[in-house]
Amino acid sequence: xxxxxxxxxxxxxxxxxxxxxxxxxxxxxxxxxxxxxxxxxxxxxxxxxxxxxxxxxxxxxxxxxxxxxxxxxxxxxxxxxxxxxxxxxxxxxxxxxxxxxxxxxxxxxxxxxxxxxxxxxxxxxxxxxxxxxxxxxxxxxxxxxxxxxxxxxxxxxxxxxxxxxxxxxxxxxxxxxxxxxxxxxxxxxxxxxxxxxxxxxxxxxxxxxxxxxxxxxxxxxxxxxxxxxxxxxxxxxxxxxxxxxxxxxxxxxxxxxxxxxxxxxxxxxxxxxxxxxxxxxxxxxxxxxxxxxxxxxxxxxxxxxxxxxxxxxxxxxxxxxxxxxxxxxxxxxxxxxxxxxxxxxxxxxxxxx
Amino acid sequence: xxxxxxxxxxxxxxxxxxxxxxxxxxxxxxxxxxxxxxxxxxxxxxxxxxxxxxxxxxxxxxxxxxxxxxxxxxxxxxxxxxxxxxxxxxxxxxxxxxxxxxxxxxxxxxxxxxxxxxxxxxxxxxxxxxxxxxxxxxxxxxxxxxxxxxxxxxxxxxxxxxxxxxxxxxxxxxxxxxxxxxxxxxxxxxxxxxxxxxxxxxxxxxxxxxxxxxxxxxxxxxxxxxxxxxxxxxxxxxxxxxxxxxxxxxxxxxxxxxxxxxxxxxxxxxxxxxxxxxxxxxxxxx
Numbered sequence: 001x002x003x004x005x006x007x008x009x010x011x012x013x014x015x016x017x018x019x020x021x022x023x024x025x026x027x028x029x030x031x032x033x034x035x036x037x038x039x040x041x042x043x044x045x046x047x048x049x050x051x052x053x054x055x056x057x058x059x060x061x062x063x064x065x066x067x068x069x070x071x072x073x074x075x076x077x078x079x080x081x082x083x084x085x086x087x088x089x090x091x092x093x094x095x096x097x098x099x100x101x102x103x104x105x106x107x108x109x110x111x112x113x114x115x116x117x118x119x120x121x122x123x124x125x126x127x128x129x130x131x132x133x134x135x136x137x138x139x140x141x142x143x144x145x146x147x148x149x150x151x152x153x154x155x156x157x158x159x160x161x162x163x164x165x166x167x168x169x170x171x172x173x174x175x176x177x178x179x180x181x182x183x184x185x186x187x188x189x190x191x192x193x194x195x196x197x198x199x200x201x202x203x204x205x206x207x208x209x210x211x212x213x214x215x216x217x218x219x220x221x222x223x224x225x226x227x228x229x230x231x232x233x234x235x236x237x238x239x240x241x242x243x244x245x246x247x248x249x250x251x252x253x254x255x256x257x258x259x260x261x262x263x264x265x266x267x268x269x270x271x272x273x274x275x276x277x278x279x280x281x282x283x284x285x286x287x288x289x290x291x292x293x294x295x296x297x298x299x300x301x302x303x304x305x306x307x308x309x310x311x312x313x314x315x316x317x318x319x320x321x322x323x324x325x326x327x328x329x330x331x332x333x334x335x336x337x338x339x340x341x342x343x344x345x346x347x348x349x350x351x352x353x
Numbered sequence: 354x355x356x357x358x359x360x361x362x363x364x365x366x367x368x369x370x371x372x373x374x375x376x377x378x379x380x381x382x383x384x385x386x387x388x389x390x391x392x393x394x395x396x397x398x399x400x401x402x403x404x405x406x407x408x409x410x411x412x413x414x415x416x417x418x419x420x421x422x423x424x425x426x427x428x429x430x431x432x433x434x435x436x437x438x439x440x441x442x443x444x445x446x447x448x449x450x451x452x453x454x455x456x457x458x459x460x461x462x463x464x465x466x467x468x469x470x471x472x473x474x475x476x477x478x479x480x481x482x483x484x485x486x487x488x489x490x491x492x493x494x495x496x497x498x499x500x501x502x503x504x505x506x507x508x509x510x511x512x513x514x515x516x517x518x519x520x521x522x523x524x525x526x527x528x529x530x531x532x533x534x535x536x537x538x539x540x541x542x543x544x545x546x547x548x549x550x551x552x553x554x555x556x557x558x559x560x561x562x563x564x565x566x567x568x569x570x571x572x573x574x575x576x577x578x579x580x581x582x583x584x585x586x587x588x589x590x591x592x593x594x595x596x597x598x599x600x601x602x603x604x605x606x607x608x609x610x611x612x613x614x615x616x617x618x619x620x621x622x623x624x625x626x627x628x629x630x631x632x633x634x635x636x637x638x639x
């Protein structure tokens with residue numbers, strides 16, 4: 001998205017409305033092109049998978065007549081281009097095909113799995129930033145001291161300890177021994193289905209329904225996997241924060257701010273931190289994107305019915321539609337994150353407006 | 354010199370410790386300063402900027418400093434805690450830096466950077482600080498101060514940036530101003546305006562100024578007194594209007610290396626450096 005950003009800065013002198021319109025239009029076009037590329041990619045993933053789409057529907061024991069009928073029904077006799085256009089048309093109408101393993105439309109499955117993953121990775125990103133950013137800043141402003149070393153050890157541990165092991169140990173300690181958190185799953189079994197799904201995110205739905213018992217249960221189930229996942233991303237966030245901050249602390253404007261008599265904390269938060277927000281945003285957006293598709297292990301350990309689990313099962317059983325659609329959805333998500341963070345850049349950095 | 358001295362500095366030493374050994378940036382600098390304009394001239398690395406920074410105790414963290422005396426009025430700058438130094442900086446001693454492109458925070462509005470100084474030391478409300486900041490912008494001769502107040506540093510020119518810098522540093526009415534190459538990053542045409550503005554403010558506010566520069570001609574015209582620094586030491590101290598009578602060979606060499614319009618020369622002489630200039634000065638040489 002860098003060229004667009006530069007365009008925005010370049011067009012600043014021109015008439016604001018037309019320049020703004022041009023930039024906005026440019027962004028829409030670029031997003032559409034990326035989307036088209038993404039669709040082409042998932043389409044060819046579907047064609048390259050070593051699975052016969054007909055056999056996936058019918059099962060291996062099939063007569064020649066049935067095989068041919070399904071072959072025609074799936075439109076496989078058409079040219080590749082026609083098939084591709086048909087695929088795009090289907091996607092635009094929300095038709096992602098049917099999953100051969102669950103027997104449900106993929107769209108319906110994803111609508112259930114995606115909010116679970118979104119809830120988990122959002123919570124993890126919040127934990128990761130809430131711990132990682134202050135840790136990185138503390139390390140930077142106390143460079144070389146014991147605080148810096150401890151921050152480094154905390155970060156390194158989060159990065160090196162296998163996430164499934166940490167999940168299991170967490171369950172063992174905080175659930176089995178201390179009873180602080182819930183076991184696997186998203187909510188205690190007897191609360192399952194008690195709140196009407198609005199967003200699909202259990203805590204949010206419970207809050208909307210005003211059912212605080214379910215809310216507490218959902219929180220107890222979310223906190224451990226989110227913390228384990230968040231701790232993993234803490235390492236990256238804190239190291240990046242530290243290096244961004246170190247770079248800023250030697251800048252002239254920091255010395256100028258100190259020369260005005262500002263206190264240490266005012267210099268750090270009101271001056272240096274304000275200058276790393278844009279860079280941090282990139283890091284957190286990337287981490288968040290990575291969390292979304294990187295939750296497979298933690299979803300398995302915690303029996304979390306999310307996208308990671310869904311995709312793994314789809315791959316195991318050669319479920320073409322599931323694989324194609326999940327990849328497409330993750331791609332669309334990255335695109336969304338990109339657009340949102342691009343918009344946030346503009347809000348945070350006056351030079352890009 | 355009946356007036357009490359603003360600043361007294363004796364035997365300032367600044368050194369940097371690195372893996373490759375110790376580098377002495379400032380080696381025993383002493384001077385005192387009243388409400389006058391004192392220039393420090395020297396080449397890059399002569400220790401002039403570090404002297405200025407040391408006075409505000411704003412040296413890089415890798416530096417260590419020692420001095421026999423470093424007093425600002427009644428305040429002992431050596432014994433002051435970091436907390437007390439925060440009261441001194443901005444309020445009593447302020448510093449104008451070289452390039453507003455780097456010394457103004459790019460993501461904070463001009464107005465906020467000025468009010469910040471004022472509110473830090475005067476503890477006023479936002480409204481009063483805002484009015485005052487606009488007054489300050491007016492005092493540094495910025496047209497349409499109410500508009501500039503809301504602008505970001507990248508939206509204004511270099512000359513305006515330096516005016517903002519001056520407004521920001523003088524907002525809490527300090528009595529000593531350290532100007533570290535305040536015009537070196539500016540266009541020649543703007544340079545004169547900024548110097549003139551600075552001079553007016555110095556006169557009207559009755560400030561003491563430490564003017565750090567590498568420009569001998571500028572310092573000669575601008576200051577009352579000049580210190581010539583070489584390799585971390587003051588090799589010569591002289592009244593600005595008597596600079597032509599300077600005796601130290603380094604100063605003479607500098608003066609001789611300057612081109613003059615009415616005496617065309619084929620080639621400017623290259624300064625021949627005598628290793629003896631680096632030797633520590635004896636007590637009476639200081």
